Amino acid sequence: MKISTNYAKKFTCPRCGLRCYEGIETCPDCGLVFSRLEIATNKDAKQKMRRHDHDFIIMTSKLPSDVSRTKLILYTIFFGVFGGHCFYVGRYWRGATFLTTFIAMFLMVVFNSSLAAIGNGALLGVLSTTLGLIMLMWPWDIFMVVLKKFKVPIAIDLESNGQNNSAKKSVDLKSTINSDENTIKEDTTQTKEGEK
């Protein structure tokens, strides 16, 4: 019977999307320790991605401490057309799509007359429609940033020294958690003994 749950707030696990009750420490589905989200940084995620290490990287719309919301909004509005906001948070593929599309549009304007001559302007029509549709990503991103829905990558294994030992790190973390649990157990036992 779920009685207390009616009053408990829920939130979405940023890693697996499971709806979790507020106050729990670990996601019951994917095992993410939620306290790690508080100290996970975008900088770590960018470093890892540059090394093509995508383990322990998750996308979250809750901005980490090292991503400024003001900067993100300004970058999206003023440099968004080149993908500036994507490069800022390390969404490199999305940034590259913006940049490529922008360059293609620029070239289209420069070579407008030559392109218009091909197929009575058919090529130019197709090109401008395609590029225009891709560029809809820009107002979409502004919309998402303003609504706090724009997702930013963060590294959740707390790697900060730039070494590629994530597997070892997670083992270390597990043992830390285990020893913490033992301490808690010991504390509880002591309290019980004290009561006797």
Ligand SMILES: [Zn+2]
């Ligand atoms: Zn999860």
